[in-house]
Amino acid sequence: xxxxxxxxxxxxPLIFVGTTVAAAACFAVFGASDSGQxxxxxxxxxxxxxxxxxxPDSAIEPRADVTLATGASGRNYLKLSLTGLTSAGSSxxxxxxxxxxxSHDPSRRGFTIQNAExxxxxxxxxxxxxxxxxxxxxSPEGESEIELEELYATTTSLPYNLxxxxxxxxxxxxxxxxQHPHYWDFVDAPLSHSRMFGPDNLRSxxxxxxxxxxxxxxxxxxxxxxxxxxxxLTSFGSVAGESxxxxxxxxxxxxxxxxxxxxxxxxxxxxxxxxxTLLAGASAALGPNGTGPDGRTSLYGLDLFWKWKSxxxxxxxxxxxxxxxxxxxxxxTDRPRSMFEDGxxxxxxxxxxxxxxxxxxxxxxxxxxxGPVPDPFxxxxxxxxxxxTWFPTxxxxxxxxxxxxxxxxxxxxxxVWLQLEIILGAHAAHKF
Amino acid sequence: xxxxxxxxxxxxxxxxxxxxxxGGLKVVATTPDFAALIHAIGGDGVSLKIMAKATEDPxxxxxxxxxxxxxxxxxxxxxxxxDLEAGWLPPLIEGSRNKELxxxxxxxxxxxxxxxxxxxxxxxxxxRGDIHAQGNPHFLMDPLNAGIVTRRLTEHMCRLDPAxxxxxxxxxxxxxxxxxxxxxxxxxALAPHRGASIVTYHNTWRYFAAxxxxxADTFLEPKPGIxxxxxHLASVIGxxxxxxxxxxxxxxxxxxxxxxxxxxxxxxxxxxxxxxPGGLEGTELDYFALMDANVSAxxxxxxxxxxx
Numbered sequence: 218x219x220x221x222x223x224x225x226x227x228x229x230p231l232i233f234v235g236t237t238v239a240a241a242a243c244f245a246v247f248g249a250s251d252s253g254q255x256x257x258x259x260x261x262x263x264x265x266x267x268x269x270x271x272x273p274d275s276a277i278e279p280r281a282d283v284t285l286a287t288g289a290s291g292r293n294y295l296k297l298s299l300t301g302l303t304s305a306g307s308s309x310x311x312x313x314x315x316x317x318x319x320s321h322d323p324s325r326r327g328f329t330i331q332n333a334e335x336x337x338x339x340x341x342x343x344x345x346x347x348x349x350x351x352x353x354x355x356s357p358e359g360e361s362e363i364e365l366e367e368l369y370a371t372t373t374s375l376p377y378n379l380x381x382x383x384x385x386x387x388x389x390x391x392x393x394x395x396q397h398p399h400y401w402d403f404v405d406a407p408l409s410h411s412r413m414f415g416p417d418n419l420r421s422x423x424x425x426x427x428x429x430x431x432x433x434x435x436x437x438x439x440x441x442x443x444x445x446x447x448x449x450l451t452s453f454g455s456v457a458g459e460s461x462x463x464x465x466x467x468x469x470x471x472x473x474x475x476x477x478x479x480x481x482x483x484x485x486x487x488x489x490x491x492x493x494t495l496l497a498g499a500s501a502a503l504g505p506n507g508t509g510p511d512g513r514t515s516l517y518g519l520d521l522f523w524k525w526k527s528x529x530x531x532x533x534x535x536x537x538x539x540x541x542x543x544x545x546x547x548x549x550t551d552r553p554r555s556m557f558e559d560g561x562x563x564x565x566x567x568x569x570x571x572x573x574x575x576x577x578x579x580x581x582x583x584x585x586x587x588g589p590v591p592d593p594f595x596x597x598x599x600x601x602x603x604x605x606t607w608f609p610t611x612x613x614x615x616x617x618x619x620x621x622x623x624x625x626x627x628x629x630x631x632x633v634w635l636q637l638e639i640i641l642g643a644h645a646a647h648k649f
Numbered sequence: 650x651x652x653x654x655x656x657x658x659x660x661x662x663x664x665x666x667x668x669x670x671x672g673g674l675k676v677v678a679t680t681p682d683f684a685a686l687i688h689a690i691g692g693d694g695v696s697l698k699i700m701a702k703a704t705e706d707p708x709x710x711x712x713x714x715x716x717x718x719x720x721x722x723x724x725x726x727x728x729x730x731x732d733l734e735a736g737w738l739p740p741l742i743e744g745s746r747n748k749e750l751x752x753x754x755x756x757x758x759x760x761x762x763x764x765x766x767x768x769x770x771x772x773x774x775x776x777r778g779d780i781h782a783q784g785n786p787h788f789l790m791d792p793l794n795a796g797i798v799t800r801r802l803t804e805h806m807c808r809l810d811p812a813x814x815x816x817x818x819x820x821x822x823x824x825x826x827x828x829x830x831x832x833x834x835x836x837x838a839l840a841p842h843r844g845a846s847i848v849t850y851h852n853t854w855r856y857f858a859a860x861x862x863x864x865a866d867t868f869l870e871p872k873p874g875i876x877x878x879x880x881h882l883a884s885v886i887g888x889x890x891x892x893x894x895x896x897x898x899x900x901x902x903x904x905x906x907x908x909x910x911x912x913x914x915x916x917x918x919x920x921x922x923x924x925x926p927g928g929l930e931g932t933e934l935d936y937f938a939l940m941d942a943n944v945s946a947x948x949x950x951x952x953x954x955x956x957x
Binding site for chain 1: 702704705706708709711712713714715717718721735736737738739740743744745746748751752775778779874875876901902903904
């Protein structure tokens with residue numbers, strides 16, 4: 218758990234470190250490439266390709282050969298992109314990590330590298346597609362952390378409308394948990410998710426099977442089985458040495474199938490009119506927790522998403538979208554046995570009022586049992602946020618957000634954050 | 650536990666009854682132009698779903714979950730390719746679990762295959778705007794490309810539905826006859842304006858201009874996908890005054906107000922056109938009606954825009 222914001226290093230050397238690592242990763246992947254075409258920006262820097270800056274246009278034959286990886290689709294095996302999310306701002310609360318609970322949130326007064334993400338996607342063969350996401354984040358202490366955020370394969374050819382996903386992935390619980398920061402409509406993760414799923418949301422290694430049901434409308438049933446222990450499973454097995462609701466997390470062995478995390482989900486969607494769509498779902502996450510052999514946790518969630526888009530939309534604008542999620546937790550501890558119950562929810566409206574511009578408002582609340590020890594992760598809190606975002610193109614955005622935090626154990630706080638996002642290479646296609 | 654099991658059982662029994670039943674080929678078109686061509690070949694025997702609206706920007710279509718359902722049941726999906734649908738089609742195909750629609754599958758038709766694409770960039774560099782790596786995807790505005798695409802679509806449809814093939818081929822020859830006929834008419838209508846320059850919002854009319862010997866290389870957008878800026882518009886206005894360009898084309902999803910502003914400064918005519926059947930009144934699912942409307946609107950504007 219986070220303590221205080223000690224600035225050991227400035228952000229600049231870290232950008233350098235991140236870039237170097239990303240370049241090294243590229244090189245590891247594409248070292249074998251012998252092609253000489255410059256289609257993807259991220260690709261250029263890492264391989265022995267022609268430099269777009271240094272060679273006259275006429276010297277390059279774009280259709281002559283094929284690259285192994287590019288930022289464009291088509292003549293390649295791999296799509297590659299680098300997303301960078303940086304923010305600057307300040308808060309009336311000096312201990313920003315106790316205020317902003319998410320690991321991709323702004324984490325200090327001044328500048329934060331919220332997320333630098335290298336994503337590789339492509340078809341493995343006729344039976345699988347795969348995604349790998351390697352992430353660089355800056356800890357509140359100013360240390361650089363690099364981790365494999367996701368690595369999974371998805372089947373493409375199973376019968377009976379089934380699809381299996383296997384590997385390390387964000388659990389498909391509700392709407393926001395599985396979304397990477399690029400898709401967020403706000404600078405930070407809602408409190409509800411940091412409280413219920415931990416700073417980096419709920420993700421683990423396992424498999425998920427989903428079934429597209431034979432209804433006339435979209436209707437999907439899925440079940441994920443994942444490992445229940447690890448640092449991204451704070452409501453469940455978590456890591457020995459941590460504490461939840463004031464109870465220490467102990468070392469536990471995995472004895473039977475009951476010691477896995479089970480996540481059933483149902484979602485359906487309806488086109489209410491030609492221009493309005495509603496998507497709703499119900500999820501549960503059931504598994505052991507780390508307080509002892511009899512510790513069990515259940516999470517229940519409902520999510521709702523509605524969007525209106527103009528029939529004459531230019532670059533997708535104008536639109537209005539409304540999104541809400543509510544999550545309830547029942548946490549049964551072992552030794553001594555007791556039951557903690559809490560809940561969290563957020564609701565948000567985003568209005569794309571003109572081409573390239575959105576305005577958003579979000580209300581976010583967490584409450585319930587807090588355990589015996591004051592804990593910023595468990596106090597009763599309400600956050601109100603408003604923001605304005607400008608998208609110069611779909612490859613960049615600038616977002617200005619104001620947060621008001623009403624807190625029960627600590628002082629209320631006011632924060633302002635300015636965020637910049639850039640995307641190099643392929644742009645991920647957006648799901649609904 | 651028991652109640653949840655009985656609910657599940659009930660769902661399993663009920664759901665297949667709710668599913669759509671239907672004969673004939675099931676085709677999904679990403680954009681309404683391909684839909685019109687399929688309709689010309691398949692007629693009412695083909696059940697047709699269209700993802701993008703005729704009036705919306707085809708680069709930015711919402712990946713609505715209902716499209717996943719349509720794709721799941723489709724025999725054929727037709728896409729433009731050349732990255733037009735790159736921002737929204739891939740997750741829909743993945744969600745559809747329909748392996749025939751995977752790239753290279755029997756049910757996947759790449760509309761741009763077999764068409765010579767223009768504006769293939771020498772260098773890919775996003776500081777030049779949202780350029781398409783494989784070339785300009787608005788190729789159906791050249792009627793001869795519509796002929797190429799329709800012939801290829803017929804082959805694909807015949808392979809998937811051999812029983813209906815004779816009628817598909819009959820419809821194709823009717824389509825080709827009409828196309829030849831109209832080509833003469835459209836060429837004649839635009840012949841007096843050969844060499845004339847037109848201003849367009851986005852680089853959508855390249856193929857149209859090339860076919861009918863017009864020039865369409867002045868855009869209200871400073872770079873593809875970048876909104877018009879005052880300095881750029883000022884330079885467009887200057888160029889229009891200098892060269893006597895008097896026609897500005899706008900589509901339903903582009904800012905007519907911007908075009909009108911430029912027209913006020915130059916005395917030009919703003920012409921409502923569309924690359925998609927259904928985007929102009931009376932052109933739903935009808936490629937010929939759409940091109941009739943486009944050609945006559947442009948010819949009329951060019952005719953009335955002689956030097957004053």
